[in-house]
Amino acid sequence: MGLLSRIIKGQKRHTSHAAVVDTLGKEILSGTLPEGTILPGDQELSERFGVSRTVLREAMKTLAAKCLIEPKSRVGTRVLGTKNCNFFDPDILFWWIQNGVDAEFVRHLHFTRLALEPETAARAAELAGREDANMIYTLACRLAYPDHTRETAVLADLDFHLAIMELSGNPFIRSSADLIEAALAIAYVVNAPTYQAAAISTLTNEYVKIAQAIATNDPIMARQTMSTAIRLSTQYILDALQRRPA
Incomplete structure (x- = not known):
């Protein structure tokens, strides 16, 4: 699982x-x-x-x-504590989330995603063929389906990101998928507005732009738009953490 x-x-x-x-x-x-x-x-x-x-x-x-x-x-x-543990380990990430994350942890995860995913999107744009582009576009639009529950919306979000990682063709990048799952899991756990109608609409617009950049083999636009999408997602989580009772 x-x-x-x-x-x-x-x-x-x-x-x-x-x-x-x-x-x-x-x-x-x-x-x-x-x-x-x-x-x-x-x-x-x-x-x-x-x-x-x-x-x-x-x-x-x-x-x-x-x-x-x-x-x-x-x-x-x-x-030993956590100094030498592997934060890419899904068990480690799972325990952190279950214990309750704070803004510092979210920001660490955010900057790690910024280091990986925009370049991954750029590489996917360089490699994509027509079928690849159609698949990414379909997954981008799927997030906006009106009959989503919070659970199905977060899984649709994950599918979009994982598809781009696969398209990059880099096995090291694919091995970092648990970081994306962790970020989406945190959004789910803290009930961030990420999967509410207005936020879904905003994110979908960014995902469609990423899909268009991949379809036109435009790595610069893919990189920039993925960065924007990650920043939006992180801000939704930070806003939700700030609203939680102390």
């Missing part, structure tokens, strides 16, 4: 291993388990989660692979 689908459906992973990983991962990212903390021993953690030591050890290996903890002999398992 993708990051955005996990957020929309609110489904928890049901294995004992996943329950341990998700709970401890969220506690580390939230600061409930601060950097430098030594985790309780295997017996205490096994009793807390109701899992065998084998399951617990596998969960610890998963968290260690994500650079969130470090086991040391004669010391115990130390929490």
Whole structure:
């Protein structure tokens, strides 16, 4: 299940291993388990989660692979915090969103998107053929369908961005798709106006311009318009965060 689908459906992973990983991962990212903390021993953690030591050890290996903890002999398992973790990891992004994001996190994500997506759109414009352009235009217009729910609108938004990433032909860019899913998931969670009628109309206009730039093989326009679309989307999220009660 993708990051955005996990957020929309609110489904928890049901294995004992996943329950341990998700709970401890969220506690580390939230600061409930601060950097430098030594985790309780295997017996205490096994009793807390109701899992065998084998399951617990596998969960610890998963968290260690994500650079969130470090086991040391004669010391115990130390929490590393977030300095070295991979923020492209969908689990890390999922836990951040579940813990509750702030404006600083949204801005970090915004600048990362600005570094990637406008150039991706420009590359897609350079490579696009007629069928590619028609497909992108169809996806751009799909966001404006009048019968959307908030859920279907955010998924239509995702499809548009993912199609451009695929069209760029760059596997490294495609691997960063979780960042886009994270941004759209945040818009969904904070109930940003992104998927309300007026905002959808504004975004659709920008997406159609991107599609037209791709159709005319105009990388400069594709780059500029994608930057505008990302800025609009981010501002909707920041506005929603500002309206939330403290």
